[in-house]
Amino acid sequence: MLDLEIVPERSLGCDAWEFVLGMHFSQSVAIIQSQVGTIRGVQVLYSDQNPLSVNLVINMPQDGIRLIFDPVAQRLKVIEIYNMKLVKLRYSGMCFNSPEISPSIEQVEHCFGATHPGLYDSQRHLFALNFRGLSFYFPVDSKFEPGYAHGLGSLQFPNGGSPVVSRTTIYYGSQHQASSTGAGAGGAPLPELPLSCYRHTLHLRRCDVLRSASATHGLRLHMFTEGPGRLEAGSRSVCRVVRFGSSAQRVCAALGAPARTYYKADDKMRIHRPTARRRPPPASDYFFNYFTLGLDVLFDARTHQVKKFVLHTNYPGHYNFNMYHRCEFELTVQPDKCEAHSLVESVGAVVITAYSKWEVVSRALRVAERPVVLNRASSTNTTNPFGSTFCYGYQDMIFEVMSNNYIASITLYQPEGTRPRYAVNSIA
Template structure:
């Protein structure tokens, strides 16, 4: 049985780990992976067809805990303890729920102090006591319902009949709103900022602007934030960085810091689609700088060590790479070359493509390649892909990877080979 400490409006945790409101989904998964053997039977719940309108949930049924993430920001907004019998709970060192201590209304008031009169949900027969950032839910017998108007504490219960907490929620803000969207899959609740304890000396992305000429991509302008240093330590610091095709790996490292991982391409599986007859492998491997918290990969040429490709990830559940990257909040403006009316077309005539655009809207405005390339990812140890194939469509110097639900999984921006400057191999150190 887990012995956990509740911090209202902040977190639920113990000596080994802590789930903090505002943390990214991938950080919560990392905690769970580090507790293999302690946290077991974990379930990830999401909607394949409506990933932006249904909450992203991590359910831990053996511990009676549910972590609810905002589907757009993918950050933790509600921590729910729905089976009080599976955990011990403390507040400021005082235990109020355990096999020996029943979380009755008297016990909650003794531990947390007086509160305002609670709210009653007549449909679910639940009475809620709300503190700032914390709510307790008590099931109330129907015979006591007429007297709930003056608060749960004003009701007279027989000895041993005091209501017991059935569910506890931790959230950010002064009041937990139980309203849901029309589809019923998304619970509205205030979303906390990313906690400073979750920065982990990494850069995080606010927005990515794709820099383009009328027909070609030039680079990226990244609006990023990280932990401030010096006198402003303890608060986030905003930065703006630009990386372009042709930048050296040293220049990219100066702009975006060292990558989270360096990955060498073993082979190029797209080489078969090139028109050239000679397909001998290059003498050296191109390599990626992986920036997981930016949702970005940067590919460098093996000979020139200069940027030749950017990959922007949208991190949708149901994709093979889900949870590897944070979502890249990009904005890509392209001039339309179709006459069909489209909601993506702005007043200036540009097509605005973001991480939330659906492919059917994009393809109605752009003359993309009609026959896609089928991409079926699989690891070297397990050749099966439970999420199925994706489809890659080419347009100018861009490749759109599209999922079966019509959302864009990634966009690859590349510099066509004919436009790259040629360098002698001997001139590269």
């Protein structure tokens, strides 16, 4: 049984780890993965067809805990303890819920102090005691009428008839009404990313794709990270530009060291070539993976210059879900001119974001070509439970589209004939 400490308006955890309001989904998953054997039977709940309107939820049924994430920002907004019998709970070191201690109204008031009068829902027969950032819900028998004793917001019950807490929610601010419906708590306010979750990395606010009429030149990244010193308790903003042709050193200077470097696999058909035995194996192109930016940068193995950018949207149900944070990009595309009956039809620019649906984008861009079906399989599992995705090429872009019509990733590349011989010397 987990023995956890509640911090109202902030967190639920212990000395080794804690779930903090505002933390990213991937950081919560990393905590759970580090507690294999202690936290078991975890479920991830999401809507495949409406991933932006239905909360993203991590359910831990063996511990009676539910973590509710904002579906757009993918950060933790409500912590719900829905089965009090499966967990021990403390506040400021004082235990108020355990197999030996029943979380009655008197016990809660003794541990947390007085509060303003509680709220009674006569339709659901539910009584709530609300503190800032914390609410307790008590099921009440319909035969008891609400009446307040000594101004503490308690119902008057006969001896031994006081109800016990059935559910506890931790949230940000004082909007307890917005958090009173559990997994449907869509109106709960979302705090900023806590400083404890920065972890000395850059996080993305916005990514502007720099383009001319029909060609991509680079990215302008608006980022934030910790303040420069311990005395500055806050974040600082950083803006950098990376372009096609930039060297690996200049990308590192602009974005910092990558979270991981990935080398593309060798061509497996090379063994069948006549010259395969006489030539040494070619060097491999390599990626800089920036997971908290939702970005991959591909470098040419020979020139060590940028030749591709991959922007990830991190939708649940995709093969790479939870590997990257969502890249909040804005891409403005000028559609190709359409010639019909010797007349040139002018079409306005199309703005594409991480939340655009492909059916709208393809209609505006008039993408006619058939997609390439992309099948992924891991080394340990030959099947992909999420199914295939579909890749559409347009100008110097490749759109990877999921079956629900949301864009999973966009690859921006520089055609072979337009690559510069030398690195671009501007990073800002």
